[in-house]
Amino acid sequence: MRASVLLLLALAVGCGGDPAASTEGEGDGDTGVADAPVDTTSGADVPELPEGDAAIFPTEDAETVLEDAGPPDAPPPKDYPLPVIPSTCTRVARVLTVNPNGWGTLLDAFEANVSPCAEYFVHLPAFSGDKTLPRGPLQPAGVRARKGRFFAAADFDWAAWAARTDLSWFDKGVEFRKRMGGAGYDVVRGDVWVVRGLPAAVRSDAATRTNVRDLLRGLFTGPTGAKTVMGAVLVANQPHETTDFGTYEPNLKTWTVETAFWSDATKYVRFWGQEAFTSSTRVCVAGQTLAARSARVNAFVMHPASLASATGAPLTTANARSFFGGKYLPMMTAFWKSPGQYGDNDIGLDLMKKLVSLEVYSVRAWQETHTFPGGRLGFAWDESAGTPTERADLALRVASSIRDAYAPGGTALRACNTAGTAAGCDCTLAGAAFNDGWNTFVTW
Numbered sequence: 001m002r003a004s005v006l007l008l009l010a011l012a013v014g015c016g017g018d019p020a021a022s023t024e025g026e027g028d029g030d031t032g033v034a035d036a037p038v039d040t041t042s043g044a045d046v047p048e049l050p051e052g053d054a055a056i057f058p059t060e061d062a063e064t065v066l067e068d069a070g071p072p073d074a075p076p077p078k079d080y081p082l083p084v085i086p087s088t089c090t091r092v093a094r095v096l097t098v099n100p101n102g103w104g105t106l107l108d109a110f111e112a113n114v115s116p117c118a119e120y121f122v123h124l125p126a127f128s129g130d131k132t133l134p135r136g137p138l139q140p141a142g143v144r145a146r147k148g149r150f151f152a153a154a155d156f157d158w159a160a161w162a163a164r165t166d167l168s169w170f171d172k173g174v175e176f177r178k179r180m181g182g183a184g185y186d187v188v189r190g191d192v193w194v195v196r197g198l199p200a201a202v203r204s205d206a207a208t209r210t211n212v213r214d215l216l217r218g219l220f221t222g223p224t225g226a227k228t229v230m231g232a233v234l235v236a237n238q239p240h241e242t243t244d245f246g247t248y249e250p251n252l253k254t255w256t257v258e259t260a261f262w263s264d265a266t267k268y269v270r271f272w273g274q275e276a277f278t279s280s281t282r283v284c285v286a287g288q289t290l291a292a293r294s295a296r297v298n299a300f301v302m303h304p305a306s307l308a309s310a311t312g313a314p315l316t317t318a319n320a321r322s323f324f325g326g327k328y329l330p331m332m333t334a335f336w337k338s339p340g341q342y343g344d345n346d347i348g349l350d351l352m353k354k355l356v357s358l359e360v361y362s363v364r365a366w367q368e369t370h371t372f373p374g375g376r377l378g379f380a381w382d383e384s385a386g387t388p389t390e391r392a393d394l395a396l397r398v399a400s401s402i403r404d405a406y407a408p409g410g411t412a413l414r415a416c417n418t419a420g421t422a423a424g425c426d427c428t429l430a431g432a433a434f435n436d437g438w439n440t441f442v443t444w
Contacts, residue, residue, distance in 0.1 A: 076141030079189060082149055086408065089117035091367065093375045093406035096121045096153065096232055096271055096329060098196070102383030106334075107146060109395035114148035115403040117410075118375075121232070121271075123153045123194055131160035134176070137184025140191060151190040153232060154180045156219065158197045169211045173218020177226060192270065193219050193231035200236060203251035206258075213264045220268035230270035234331055237275035240282045240300055240343060243437050253444070256308050262319035269327055273378055276301035277333040277343035280355050282435045284427035290361070290416075292434075293427070297362035299438040301330035305372045312444035329376035332359045334398050336385040347429065349390050353397040354427035357416050360401040361425050365412035375406065 085092055095118055097106060103122055110120050122143045124135040140152035154176075161172050176193065185191040195215065201208040212233075220228050238248060255261070265272065283296050299306075305324035308317045335342030336352045345352060356379075363377050379398060385391060404414035416424035 074138070076138055076184060077145035079141070079144040079186070080147050080150070082190070083116065085149070086116050088408040089406075090408070091117065091375045091406060091410075093118040093377065093402055094121070094271070094329075095119065095402060096123070096194070096273060096331070096376075096378035098123045098194075098234065098331065098378065098380045099383065100125050100380075103381065105383060105388070105391045106381045106395045106398065107143065107150075109392065109399040110150070111146045111148060113396065113399040113403045115406050117406045117408060118402060119149040119151065119190075120146075121151050121153045121192060121194075123155060123196075126155040126157050126160070131155075131157040132164065132176075132179070134180050134183045134185065136180075136182075140184050140186070144186065144189065144191070149190075151192060152185055153192050153194040154183070154185050156193055156195045156231075158195060158199065161215075169214040170218040173215045174221060174223055175218075177219060177222035177229075181223075181226070187222075187227050187229040192229060194271075194273075195219070195231070195233045198233060198235045202235070203248075203255045209255070209258065209261050213261060216265060216268040230268060232271035232273055232329070233265075233269055234273040234275055235304075237277050237342075240277065240279040240435065243435065245437060245440060249440065252304065252307060256304075256320045257314060257316040259316055259319040262323045266319070266323050266327070269323075271329045271376060271378075272324065272327040273329040273331040274301070274304050275331045275380070276303070277331075277335065277341075277380065278355065278359055279343045280345050280347050280351060280427060280429050281432050283358065283432070284351065284355065284429040285432045285434055286428045286430070288434075290358075290422045290425055293358060293425070294362040294365060296434050296436070296438070297359060298366045299436075299441070301332055301359070301363070302328075302366065302370075302372070303438055303441040304328070307441045307444070309371075310442055310444045314444070324373075325371040326374070327376075328372040329378050330363060330373060331378040331380065332363075334379040334394065335382045336394060338382055338385065342380050342382070349386065349393060351427055351429060353394060354425055356394070356397050357401045358425040358427055360398075360405055360415035361412045364405040364410075364415055368412070377402075 093115060097103065099106065099122065103124070107122060124139050124143070127133045127135055134154040140154070143150050143152040156176050161176070164172060167175060180187070180193060198212065199208065202212055216233070219231055222228065242248065278297055278300060283293050285293065305328040307313070308320040308324050333343040333345065334356050335345065337346055339346045345355065360377070363373065367374065383391065386394070401415040404410055404418055405412060411420060413420040413422065416422050
């Protein structure tokens with residue numbers, strides 16, 4: 001480890017582990033757990049992470065997270081002049097990444113394979129010692145210095161801020177915007193905030209939804225004199241393996257018809273991300289066509305927006321339907337070798353690469369016949385998975401699939417490979433079986 005990284009670690013992260021922070025779910029397998037209490041500096045054994053495919057964000061490894069920071073006494077790098085999106089881009093990709101363990105390898109791959117028709121919003125995890133502090137200032141500057149349309153996304157950790165009882169939710173949003181400014185985020189250039197880990201209670205509890213609305217208004221407004229700025233919201237994941245929707249679906253319907261919530265969200269939110277971490281065990285079924293696999297990916301990753309547009313939906317879904325048409329973003333998975341998390345894809349590298357390409361293909365193909373999600377898509381990324389060479393290979397697949405699918409003249413099939421054939425999306429896993437329960441969300 002470089003001496004500069006060690007010094008920066010001492011200054012920025014401290015020696016304490018993350019405090020445990022969780023929000024009770026509603027019995028539907030979806031929790032608001034933001035982080036397991038992991039101490040990366042004491043040498044103690046790392047505790048087991050909670051079971052289930054929830055919104056679990058382990059404490060970031062200090063060296064990988066800080067690798068893009070540079071020496072502690074170095075000035076921030078200069079912003080790269082934003083290139084103009086060519087008029088030949090028929091669809092602009094807006095890519096949001098979530099990077100709890102670091103982002104360097106994926107960011108390198110995006111820059112080396114940058115699409116002129118894409119914008120990249122790179123999530124920077126909050127400091128592990130105090131998750132109310134956005135990471136900066138060198139890291140957001142490092143993102144903006146990349147050659148392309150790159151923007152930093154400051155991490156608003158819902159669980160950490162929920163523990164603050166001295167501020168209203170509106171004031172929490174305003175305070176976070178102040179801290180973003182102090183940490184070097186430049187909202188005038190295009191940096192954004194991202195609310196991570198909205199709890200399951202947001203679907204069933206009106207008071208929680210009121211808190212969310214107040215928070216979004218505060219984040220949008222910022223301190224006196226600040227530029228208003230829309231940001232991103234990530235709703236905690238519902239596992240792909242779910243088969244019992246007896247609680248989840250009615251609560252999602254209740255939320256979908258709350259017209260005032262979606263009216264407010266329209267004013268304050270740029271990207272509404274549903275964490276939908278595709279599991280290879282539910283899509284990589286042997287002997288199936290690309291169309292069949294893609295249909296199952298989309299049934300899962302698009303389900304909240306599909307419900308708002310469902311056959312037989314009441315008129316009170318109109319606000320949600322309009323909102324999702326302009327804001328919805330499926331937050332999928334490139335998180336590899338992490339059992340029980342982010343899709344539970346503890347599989348071989350070649351299969352993981354095909355799964356990623358299948359996800360990009362599915363979303364790109366869906367966009368041709370639906371109003372959502374436009375060019376919006378996202379991926380969760382694990383900087384600690386595999387060897388450096390393996391990570392670079394997987395990151396290349398993520399970046400090149402997006403680049404080729406969204407390039408001028410790009411097609412969904414080019415997400416599979418540059419030749420535009422289905423081979424690169426042909427994922428097959430022994431024992432995998434489709435979960436057609438997600439098809440329920442296309443009808444009310």
